[in-house]
Amino acid sequence: MSHAQQHVLASAIVLALIVVFCIHVFLFPMYTSNPPARLIKISTYEQALCRTTLKNIRIPPEWRNPCPKYGIVSAVQGGRLGNQIWEYASVWATARRTGLEPFMPRCILKTLEEYFVNLSIPPLSYIGRCYLDVSQVVNSLGQWNSTEQNIIIPRHAAYWSLILVWLDDVRREFTFKPNLRAYAENVLREVAEEFELPEPTFVSVHVRRTDYVDYLWQKLKVRPAPVNYYITAMDYFIGKYRNVVFVVTSDNIVWCKYNLHSKRHRIKFVSDMDGRGPGKDLAVLSACNHSIIDYGTYGSFGAILAAGETVVYNVTTYFSTLIAEVLPNWRIMS
Numbered sequence: 001m002s003h004a005q006q007h008v009l010a011s012a013i014v015l016a017l018i019v020v021f022c023i024h025v026f027l028f029p030m031y032t033s034n035p036p037a038r039l040i041k042i043s044t045y046e047q048a049l050c051r052t053t054l055k056n057i058r059i060p061p062e063w064r065n066p067c068p069k070y071g072i073v074s075a076v077q078g079g080r081l082g083n084q085i086w087e088y089a090s091v092w093a094t095a096r097r098t099g100l101e102p103f104m105p106r107c108i109l110k111t112l113e114e115y116f117v118n119l120s121i122p123p124l125s126y127i128g129r130c131y132l133d134v135s136q137v138v139n140s141l142g143q144w145n146s147t148e149q150n151i152i153i154p155r156h157a158a159y160w161s162l163i164l165v166w167l168d169d170v171r172r173e174f175t176f177k178p179n180l181r182a183y184a185e186n187v188l189r190e191v192a193e194e195f196e197l198p199e200p201t202f203v204s205v206h207v208r209r210t211d212y213v214d215y216l217w218q219k220l221k222v223r224p225a226p227v228n229y230y231i232t233a234m235d236y237f238i239g240k241y242r243n244v245v246f247v248v249t250s251d252n253i254v255w256c257k258y259n260l261h262s263k264r265h266r267i268k269f270v271s272d273m274d275g276r277g278p279g280k281d282l283a284v285l286s287a288c289n290h291s292i293i294d295y296g297t298y299g300s301f302g303a304i305l306a307a308g309e310t311v312v313y314n315v316t317t318y319f320s321t322l323i324a325e326v327l328p329n330w331r332i333m334s
Helices: 003-031 042-048 081-098 106-112 160-173 178-194 211-220 227-238 253-259 278-287 297-306 319-326
Strands: 039-041 072-075 131-133 150-153 201-207 244-250 267-269 290-293 310-313 330-333
Touching: 039 042, 042 131, 072 081, 081 106, 081 150, 081 160, 081 278, 081 297, 160 297, 160 319, 178 244, 178 278, 201 227, 201 253, 201 278, 201 297, 227 244, 227 290, 227 310, 227 330, 244 253, 244 278, 253 267, 278 297, 290 297, 297 310, 297 319, 310 319, 319 330
Parallel strands: 072 150, 201 244, 201 290, 244 267, 290 310, 310 330
Antiparallel strands: 039 131
C-alpha cells in the first residue's frame, strides 16, 4: 500500500470515529424516551415542601401506605391559613380529576388539623420510605400528560375552577372541629339576642387589611376596597332580606370599628383585637347565611363554606372576581 493510500485510510478511520462520536453524543439522546431517573426519598422531599423543619417520626407498620404505583399529587406550603386551605383543596380536586394518589406535607396538615376534623388526605410521611423521581414532576394539571408523572402544586396556588366542580364535596371535606362550630353558633345566638331578632339573616363581612394593602398595590396596582364598597354591599342585602345583621370579621378590626359605622345597619364586630383567631373567625363566616368579601383566599373560602349569596369587590382578573363570574349566587360590586 502506497503512502498516499495509507494517508487516505487513516483519514477515513478518523472521520468514521468522529461520526460515531457525534451520533452517540448528539443524536441518541433525541430518541431517549426515559431520561435517567433522579430519585429522592419522599421523607426528604417532604421537608423541601415545608417552610418549617419537620421532626423525624416513627410510622407504625399498620399506618404505612404501599409505595404508589403511579404518580402522586401534593403541594408546597405557602401563606397563612387561607392559602393553605386552597392548597389542600387544590390537591384534593386535582387528585379527583387525575386519579393520582393525594398526599399532603405534614406542615400543611398541622395547620389545617387545628381547625378541621377528618381530613381525608394522608401525610406524605405515610410513604416517606418510598422514592420520587424528580424528573417526573410537573406543577400544574396543564403540564400533566402521564400517570407516571407527579403533580406538585406550587405555593399560594388556588385551582378554583377545578375545585368549583365539586363544591358540595369540598364543603364536606372541611368540617370544623366541634368547639369551633359551638363557638360560631354561640356568637350568632348572642348577636341575635343583642338586636332582639327572633329570625335574623346573618351576613358576614370580611375585611382584609394589614399586609394585603401593600400586596394589592405591588402586584395588581389596585387600591384597597373603599369604605363605600362595604356600605353599598350592606345596602344591597338590607334591600333584599329581612332582619339583616352584619357580622364583621377582619385582620384589622380596629380599622373596621372606626370606618364601618352606619345608623341604618345592624353591625356587630366579632374578631379579636389582635387578629389571632383565624379559625374562630372562619367558623363564624361559614355559619352565616350570606357573605360580603373584598379579596383574598381566606374570605373567599369562608364565603364558599357559607354557601349563600356573596358580594365580592371588583378586582379585574383576580381569582375571587373570576369565581364570582362563574357562580350564580356571587355578585361583583365596585
